[in-house]
Amino acid sequence: MADRRLKLCGWGFEGDGLSADEETALLQRLSERFNVAEVERLVAPAAEDAALPKPKLSIPAALSDFSSDGAYDRAVHTYGKSFPDYAYIYDDVFTNAPDFVAYPRTEAEVEAVLDWATGARVAVIPFGGGTSVVGGVEPMVGDGFAGAISLDLTRLDQVLEIDRSSRAARIQGGIRVPDMEAVLKREGLTMRHFPQSLEMATLGGMIATRSGGHFATLYTHIDDFVESVRMIAPQGVMESRRLPGSGAGPSPDRFMIGSEGSMGIITEAWMRLQDRPTFRASSAILFDDFYKAAEAVRAVSQSGIFPSNLRLLDAGEAYNNGFGDGQQSVLILAFESADHPVEAWMARGTEICRDHGGIFEDEAGNDPEAHRSGKAGAWRTAFIRMPHYREVLMSVGVIGDTFETSITWDRFREFHDEVKAATQSAIEEATGQPGTVTCRFTHVYPDGPAPYFTFQGQGRPGAMIEQWRHIKEKASEALIVQGGTITHHHAVGRDHMPWYTQQRPETFGSVLDAAKRQLDPAGILNPGVIVP
């Protein structure tokens, strides 16, 4: 029911994927460590041929104008983009497929879905970009429901109003980032919140999951760009007032932000925007020692110069992304502004990095295209292409996944070492041989970094989900035991619930539970997510 059809197994739309050259380079790199050549490559079923269960529900008349129970629609709404999601697709397992998919075009149609589902006790799974890597969009709802449907919000895709003076816009929740940016660009504006999922991600999905954008400091989460939110719950609309700032009670926005579809459907938001940057400076800085590099990052993060990029890649992470020699850590330092040249900012950032032993290998300076060239440019390209790699990795029998967190600086070194060691041990336990665990910082705060771990291990066809689950559980346990968060920006979903419930105060859990009973008394909204 869309012009560009979602891809079933893999990232993006049908036809998207790695180029032949990218795939060759990837397989070459993997073969240094894993037996990718010996594996019979997995092939995913076509969406139309997926082994779907018979629907438990038929589409009611009130929703028939904008709903479909076609095989394609049900299949592509069964999973997100996580490792186990892909594994189940390759295995042709669609046990939890939605009974049908609703594609509302108006808020009235959203309300019609919620009304019907509340009465019929049908679980409703909100679906935006469908990019969840944490089991956020899977209709796995248990036996307490008459059925489960997917609520695809991508037809609510308009920029409704632009306030140039306040640099803000009222935007529907189902719009994808590139479509939104295209409209804003006509006014010289941009939200400049670019998560790695940016090709597919929708505004409402990003707000519901507290997404992390490409700004490494200051405006890290989408939270700060939200001026007001409009959310439809079964018991009514929750719409906050458009305000630059307020001190009137606990923030209603911060209650809706991060609710992951468990409290209501985000149909609209007023978002804070920016002018399009015209001044840029970018450098790649090499460090012999990861922890010394982290100290440089700490100093920059506490200096008040707020670089747009401050991403530190450990030696293995840099190498795996196609640059660096595998021996040195690489720090990408960049500034951007729509208002003023950034020399003074870059000069101070450079000075701090040099003081901490950083070596400026190449570019530096104020080349406005620097962010597209050199190591910074190589990183930018790798970052955007990264989501396309997973389907190939898995098809050749490599278990590969990422997890991310945050921790205060005082704990960082021990935390990093403990989490990395726990993950390495778990890979060996699960696969019988060593794997790789690398780390980068995606976002940095004055009081600590947000480390992002990538691991790979040799999979055994037929057992890869169990192997993955062992590693995931051990890594998640380490994050929580060592004092981190179970997620800095990937969200909670179903996969992180066991650790989320340990992390958040139990009393706050009881508050969320009470809130859900109030807003969604039948408990139909994304059951099992946020509220156990």
Added chain:
Amino acid sequence: MADRRLKLCGWGFEGDGLSADEETALLQRLSERFNVAEVERLVAPAAEDAALPKPKLSIPAALSDFSSDGAYDRAVHTYGKSFPDYAYIYDDVFTNAPDFVAYPRTEAEVEAVLDWATGARVAVIPFGGGTSVVGGVEPMVGDGFAGAISLDLTRLDQVLEIDRSSRAARIQGGIRVPDMEAVLKREGLTMRHFPQSLEMATLGGMIATRSGGHFATLYTHIDDFVESVRMIAPQGVMESRRLPGSGAGPSPDRFMIGSEGSMGIITEAWMRLQDRPTFRASSAILFDDFYKAAEAVRAVSQSGIFPSNLRLLDAGEAYNNGFGDGQQSVLILAFESADHPVEAWMARGTEICRDHGGIFEDEAGNDPEAHRSGKAGAWRTAFIRMPHYREVLMSVGVIGDTFETSITWDRFREFHDEVKAATQSAIEEATGQPGTVTCRFTHVYPDGPAPYFTFQGQGRPGAMIEQWRHIKEKASEALIVQGGTITHHHAVGRDHMPWYTQQRPETFGSVLDAAKRQLDPAGILNPGVIVP
């Protein structure tokens, strides 16, 4: 029960107040417009002689070690620092005095109070600095309770732990800002969150009320400095995890921040700190036109240079604070840093202001003491002394109060004019003659300013509370009708509840109501505040 005793009628501790010179200058300025010379000056009763009602409760044995029902303790915990608070004190009205005051020294004693009060159905009013200007600490709880006590938290006054590397500290909720800063200073650290109430304000009170600090941009509310919070509710402890950033569900911190004592008692928080600034630049810039000045402020706020000060005073506001000629608006522009010289930042800020017609009268430049000299210095002094003026104003029959809000830039001009006109009309209706209404910006965001209004009118002794109430109601109504917030940083308290309940989404009100039933089932905590 404290070394320095709180003042009953007026700001600060006993002995504090305006100097003779300050009072003479104030009366001189007031006499230009009001008949202050003809009024018989009001005199407040001594705390020990206040007309207190007989207590309805006696102190239970479990709390007797740290509680007092002495006249002084009850009298100074009857009111905050609002206009009607002072008016009632001058009138010797103490109808709502607490039955006794508890001064817990430990969390266990806080829990003992809540346990006893829940069982005895006694209202508990948290009291930190006691600086509320919105009826936040008054034990006015209606007939549904066996009595009401004040819970004075100022004995929980320790900095418990400092993490230099992350620049954070674990601090008890009852510590006052100057005492906290004195401890942090020894480590070269500072929170640098200085509301106008800084002499008296406590950390827990500032978190509970979402206070606004002296930073005019970026880190405006205390919200951003909170790394984690520990709150004791009747149903248990809510303690969030120490994290630099997280995307795990709705923020528990943002639920506790702004709860104004209605959900629990904030006993501790990990706070984000800063290094002490050593680089400073500060200028005062004159504008012939307030709206042109506002445009300059908008441009600076959207430039990404984040000045520490960006306070715009309209002509009347500047004049009333002892500088400016009453014809020109004054903008204070300042930068500060502990890390780097701020010339580049100041240069760009200066350029923007000049482009918008601003005239740099004096200082400018990088004098590290500039924030203490010239107009910027005069403003700094006036700002800190301001809370001492109210008791004198009222004593000579002048109604004087302030209210504050925020609004997006697209609405600012009309909003300002409508709110000002409504307040001016209300003053005339209430007093029979014109008063003054002036405006300044206390905080500024890329999407809008936080305007702060000050009004004065001729009071009629014996009727000043009713006169004030008429003006307050009309002004508050204008704020809400015109799209603003009922408070940007003064909090909700009892005074703002009628407009707060219009402002916040009704569905969010039902969530807060459900949360309170969960955490405080007997409804003893600060009844009537946040949850109606």
